[in-house]
Amino acid sequence: MRSPIVYCGPMWGGKTEALISRLVRARLMDIETLAFNPVRNDRYGTTDIVAHSGATFPARAVATGQDLLDHVAAHRPQVVGIDEFFMIDAALDAVVELAAQDIKVVVATLDMDSEGKPWDSVGELLAMAEEVVKCPAVCATCKKDGFYTFRKGAAPAERVLVGTADFYEPRCFACWRCGQDAKRADAGAESLFGG
């Protein structure tokens, strides 16, 4: 198995589903696996990795890459799965250390935020990955492949927000850019009448 393998893309692209399927396959082969989920990813109220489809895999919640390495040192797995990599502080350092220990790593992560900017350490992760799989969702507007996550106008402005369908939707580049332009125009109109 190549390592790291990275499944990336927007929300609702099936990244976590792909990660779980790799982990289940390893487990069926009697390969020791250990899976991790960021503490902040609490949308389902569990430490398990949970895909939008409902598939689950037992996982430990960690805040930092060091927490992750501590669990690995205690349990000595052969394969490590990491969901929502971008939400774990210093996760890249942990992946580098796991590679040095010859432990296989499978990662699922958002690649860009809703402004279309890569998450800080994800670019480096993709550079060192031996296999990268882009997982497009379906554009909520035109139904083509959607590689972007669009934040709806009413959503709070924090960069990291554990998402729900109330705040985000997947879009293709053309529909995402169109929505970004519309939000900018709305902001301009507000400042014109509000200021």
Ligand SMILES: [Zn+2]
């Ligand atoms: Zn579209």
